[in-house]
Amino acid sequence: MSQNIQMEARLWEYIDGIAKPEERSVIEALIQTQQEWREKYQEMAALHQDLQEHLELEAPSLRFTKNVMEEIARLHIAPATSTYINKKIIYGIAGFFITLIAGFVIYAIAQIDWSSGSGSGGFEWNRIDFSGIFNNQFVNIFMMVNIVLGLMLFDRYLTAQKKNWKKQAS
Amino acid sequence: MVKNGNQQAYSQLVTRYQNYVFTIVLRYINSREDAEEVAQDVFIKAYKSLADFRGESKFSTWIYTITTTSCLTFLRKKKLEVHSLDNEKVMAHAEQVDSGMRANQVEQKSKLAMVNQAITLLSPDDAQVITLFYRGEQSLDEIATILGQETNTVKVRLHRARQRLRDKMEKFFPQEVRDLTT
Structure with missing residues (x-):
C-alpha cells in the first residue's frame, strides 16, 4: 500500500515537472520497463490532462464588475501601513522597555552581597527588595x-x- | 497606475480576475449569492489595501490570499454549510449529477461536465488546491504562500486531492473514466 502511495507521489512529481533530472530519468526507465508503472502513469497523466483542459472557472453575474466599481468609487486607497507607522515610535517603545528591564536587573544585581556567599551556588530572587522602587x-x-x-x-x-x-x- | 488609485485600470483587473476569485470563493461557500458578495468584498478590500501590495509576489497570488482569508472569515462568522465529503446533501447532489449526466451523452461535453461536477464533490480544501494549481496559474510555492503552508505540505495536499478526485470520478462517473483511460 505504502509502496503504491510512494509510486504515485513520484509519478505526480514527474507529471508536474518538479522531479529532479536524475529522478526523471529513473521514472522514465520505470515507465518503459514496468507495466505497473506504465499503467499508473497513463491513468494519472490522463487525469492531469483532463484537469488542464476541462476544469472550468465559474462566472459571477454580469453586474459584478459594475457593483465592485460603484462601491470603490466611494473609497480611497488607504496609505501603506509602513507610511503611517513611524519606526521611531516603535524603536522608542522598545528602548523604553529595554531600559526598564535593564534597570531592574542592575538594581537586583546591585543588591547582591558577593562577600557572604552561602556556597549553595543559587540566587534567591525572592529576596530582592523592590520596596525602594515601588515606595x-x-x-x-x-x-x-x-x-x-x-x-x-x-x-x-x-x-x-x-x-x-x-x-x-x- | 492602479496603485495610484486609477479606477479605470483597477476595473480591468477586476474583469480579469473576477472568474478566478469567484471560483475559489465558490469552492468554500455553497451559495452563489453569498459567494458573489464575498468575491466583491475581496476586490474592495484589495483596492483599499493596494498601497500595501509591494509587488514581491504576483498580483494573482496576493488577491488569492485575500480571497482565502475572506472566505474563512465569512465561514467563521456565518458558520455556513460548506461542501463536505461527509455531507448527506452533497451525496444526494452527486446522485442527481450522476443521473443528469446519463441523459447527456455527448462525449466531450460529458468529460467536461464530469470534471467540473466531480470537483464540487470534494472538500473545499481539496477543490481549492486543485483550482489554484490548474486554473489559478499558481506554482506550488505560490499556493504555499496563499495557504500559509510549507511547499512540501501543499505538494502532498495536491497529490491527495487529485487522488480523491479520481476516486469520486470512478465512483460517480465510471463510464467516462473508462473512456478517459482508453
Whole structure:
C-alpha cells in the first residue's frame, strides 16, 4: 500500500515537472520497463490532462464588475501601513522597555552581597527588595498615569467596536 | 497606475480576475449569492489595501490570499454549510449529477461536465488546491504562500486531492473514466 502511495507521489512529481533530472530519468526507465508503472502513469497523466483542459472557472453575474466599481468609487486607497507607522515610535517603545528591564536587573544585581556567599551556588530572587522602587512617589504616579491611559485606550476601542456593530446592523 | 488609485485600470483587473476569485470563493461557500458578495468584498478590500501590495509576489497570488482569508472569515462568522465529503446533501447532489449526466451523452461535453461536477464533490480544501494549481496559474510555492503552508505540505495536499478526485470520478462517473483511460 505504502509502496503504491510512494509510486504515485513520484509519478505526480514527474507529471508536474518538479522531479529532479536524475529522478526523471529513473521514472522514465520505470515507465518503459514496468507495466505497473506504465499503467499508473497513463491513468494519472490522463487525469492531469483532463484537469488542464476541462476544469472550468465559474462566472459571477454580469453586474459584478459594475457593483465592485460603484462601491470603490466611494473609497480611497488607504496609505501603506509602513507610511503611517513611524519606526521611531516603535524603536522608542522598545528602548523604553529595554531600559526598564535593564534597570531592574542592575538594581537586583546591585543588591547582591558577593562577600557572604552561602556556597549553595543559587540566587534567591525572592529576596530582592523592590520596596525602594515601588515606595517611590514618582514611580507610583507614573504607574497611575499608565493605568489611566490604558483604560482610556480600552474605552476608545470599545466605542469603536460598538459603532462598527451598529453600522453592520443597520 | 492602479496603485495610484486609477479606477479605470483597477476595473480591468477586476474583469480579469473576477472568474478566478469567484471560483475559489465558490469552492468554500455553497451559495452563489453569498459567494458573489464575498468575491466583491475581496476586490474592495484589495483596492483599499493596494498601497500595501509591494509587488514581491504576483498580483494573482496576493488577491488569492485575500480571497482565502475572506472566505474563512465569512465561514467563521456565518458558520455556513460548506461542501463536505461527509455531507448527506452533497451525496444526494452527486446522485442527481450522476443521473443528469446519463441523459447527456455527448462525449466531450460529458468529460467536461464530469470534471467540473466531480470537483464540487470534494472538500473545499481539496477543490481549492486543485483550482489554484490548474486554473489559478499558481506554482506550488505560490499556493504555499496563499495557504500559509510549507511547499512540501501543499505538494502532498495536491497529490491527495487529485487522488480523491479520481476516486469520486470512478465512483460517480465510471463510464467516462473508462473512456478517459482508453
